[in-house]
Amino acid sequence: MTSAPDTIDLDPEILAAASESKAWPFEEARKIVARYKGGDFPETVLFETGYGPSGLPHIGTFGEVARTTMVRHAFRILTEDKVKTRLLCFSDDMDGMRKIPDNVPDPEALKPYLHMPLTAVPNPFGGDYKSFGDHNNAMLRRFLDTFGFEYEFASATEYYKSGRFDEALLNAAAHYDAIMAAMLPTLGEERQATYSPFLPISPKTGRVLYVPMKHVDAKNGTITYEDEDGTETTLPITGGRVKMQWKPDFGMRWAALGVDFEMFGKDHGPNAPLYDRICAILGGRAPEHFIYELFLDENGQKISKSKGNGLTIDEWLTYAPTESLALYMFQKPRTAKKLYFDVIPRAVDEYYQFLSAYPRQDWKNRLGNPVWHIHNGAPPAIDLPVPFALLLNLVSASNAHDKTVLWGFISRYAPDVTPETHPELDRLVEFAIRYFNDFVKPSKQFREPDDVEAQALGAISQKLGELPFDANGETIQNALLDVARGIERYQDHTKKSPTGGPGVSVAFFQMIYQVLLGQERGPRFGSFIALYGIDETRALIGKTLGSGAAA
Template sequence: MTTASQPKLDLSPAVIEAARTSKAWPFEEARKLLKRVTAAKIDRPVLFETGYGPSGLPHIGTFGEVARTTMVRTAFRVLSNDEIPTRLLCFSDDMDGMRKIPDNVPDRAFLEPHLHKPLTDVPNPFGGGASSFGAHNNAMLRRFLDTFGFDYEFASATDYYRSGRFDEILLKATEKYQDIMDVMLPTLGAERQATYSPFLPISPTSGRVLYVPMKAVDAKAGTITFDDENGEETTLPVTGGRVKLQWKPDFGARWAALDVDFEMFGKDHLTNASIYDRICEILGGTAPEHFVYELFLDEIGQKISKSKGNGLTIDEWLTYASPESLALYMFTKPKTAKKLYFDVIPKAVDEYFAFAGKLPAMPVEQQLANPVWHIHSGRPPQVDMPVSFTMLLNLVSASNAETKDVLWAFISRHVPGVTAATHPKLDELVGYAIRYFEDFVKPTKVFHAPDEVELAALTALDEKLAQLPADADGSAIQDAVLDVARAIERYQDHNKKSPDGGPGVSVVWFSALYKLLLGQERGPRFGSFVALYGIEETRALIARAIAGELAGAAAEN
């Protein structure tokens, strides 16, 4: 199923010329692929593939493969002047046996009788209209890919095996059985070698995927013989979905069967890449171009796992930020391991809008290195974001806003003419900020009770702010905040110089302000925050901190 048409590209001579030398990683990968396609004189659509194992709910890493592959596909289209047709196939390995029950299912006992059955034969424990566990997880992935507007075709291993689309390659595998075994056996321990087979029959009696040795492989008849779970010798044709391949041979066989030209996978597959390639070649195919990316880690540095349900889900990210911010996170440094948890969201949001704001003024060669160009397939939207996500979070914190109207009252006063109607993206961000603050910032707020030095500093800051006009801008307010700190030894940084030649201001000052007034370790430029929140409102916040009300209220909660 194709869910969207491919976006129209800017194929001006300047763009194509810049693409030929661009150091952005999608263009580097696309150049390798174009060289391969040209040399092979391929006269069919170039096939990009991504794989998905629906053993658990889809996580963001799965989305990342589709997003990143789409970026390479777009770069390839530019380099080829969009004269070579392309396809993107998102392939689900949903005929794999359910080898363990995921931690994040609602009823583990419900699934226990169905262990080792193909995922599309395991009942759906989640409710809804999906016919099986695998179908439910496939639907979740497709729903998000459709929401983001990817141009892709979805493929189910179950459908391909049972409809006969893999019959030819499976029969070829019986002919090349010993060649495949010669590749696989040296990679296995002695005990595993004794029982290994690239073929996994589906038991006619239990419906389970069986890991059993072959008693015979008959290439002429296209059958395998093995002992079923009940001990009865059984012969099955390898065709028609009665048999599937082990995952390593399956990887290479799929490449050969479908003529895959490009596939990326995580670093955990790197040691097996040569095995996939060799099996693909044994079965008459040409191994695709690869791109190996680093793995995503959870907050404590463990690999994200579908079965564990650690890390972020797609829906969780989209509750607090836009798909574009998620795509930016995928684009940046794909060969560097990155932690993927809630704290990374605000930075990703603000970086996206920063890149988007800079792009129009950039020369063409710099535009092609800008992540936003790749996120939007070369057609980035015009974006005006007058208030950052981080600033909105701090505004929510200071104002205790629970609705958009409260935040918009501050924003409209600070940025005249900006409304929810004129800036729908900002309005969207306001909603994200309220939800993110309530769920992740508010529960961790710890207000610091001011000591004597801090009490004096807050009093001086209040007096300084009182001297400013109500409409003072962020720069003027920031200068006033710095002036207060320069006179206090604790906040002086003698490695810096102030405009008058005295010591500069230490970051300790700003850290103290956020701990005292917002209950947080960090925040945006303080002068800009005060300009947005309001001088009088900030003075009221300072008064509550001096009186001990903020720290006292936090202690009571």
């Protein structure tokens, strides 16, 4: 993503298109504008995202910041950049470690620290970071910085211990009964008997305690409870000695900081009215919400920081450019998405397709184009003569292990294209080799053609031999279709060919991919042949048919 600009383009055409844009960031931004009817905005409008550092950051965490940044930029357009904004990335790093994550080294070493604040748990990864929470916070900041996000990082531990929440906590003590009245009906009978919105940090064990309160003294700002060893203990609720349960903590933080916008996943949706109510009890105004659907792994399970399932941030960026990930976050945020390696190639190609379309669009369609939001209104001009999916097929067919081999094919296909003239394509070549070696190659499953398929492949080779060596992808694709139309197995009578006869079944091209490349599917095969070469494709067919070269 492009870093947030100091100034933004306020061309009258953009402003007019923005006022009517149906893109979801503009729809959310209009809610914030409507929040301050008459334009009576505060000095700063605050956008917030939350992060629970119980595990390493995953792509869903990044998605909240990326999407909130898009709404923030849309808000700047709608207000003609006359209102200051801030984006606060808040880490709940004072939460107790309820379970040991599955993906940490030496989990046994962390057992003595269960239920201690994450910033009091030793860092299992080694290095310069003092605690588990500090390490995970640093991993989040590193990635957000890589993307150029403009944000401020906030640590719950620092806010509680420095006294920044002291006033809000004293206010919560003064409204203790009202908070309990809001919370208790949402709990089961057993939980009601022990519930408290305040969680003391035991001065004896350092653990976050889930214990009932014996007394809450709002005047003196203290709570009294029974510690783990059975002794009655009184603690000031200020200075980081006490934190709030996570549901009241949402409302307290919103009221204390004056948050105007926060998005969260569908799993928080049922609790949102409760967060809002507690915020109101404490004299605040609940922010505008955006509830997005959850990310799933390839098995349809919710991705989890502690389980480490699904894709990590670093894994995506090993195989694809950052902008493709930002696109995946932009598209259909209210639809559940599977987040695993197979989605990467399509996201890459779709990003460049949107980028290619952008210069040809009017402002209405530009503001609906994901690349406008990904790049904060300034998409780059990039010429990409070869799609990522074709590069993957080229690696597959050529067995290339270094990019100089691939560039040999590309330069023949497009003589004026070089790594120097097209650095973005050069970057994709490296991504394609990595992705193929790690995910495509291990799963390739070639199958032997039956008699009909062997005859079809032979006919394809013969047809290709009749074409000029520099035939383009469209010409080659039409030649392939001509072959398929003459074979009864591949005729699709629900479709019509240009000549009025039956169309071609998708089974024809599935067969080609399965037999020649060991894959289930791929991009238009005519385009692939134009890139790989007619002679090379005929040799591939000949090798498959066991004749050395197809005549």
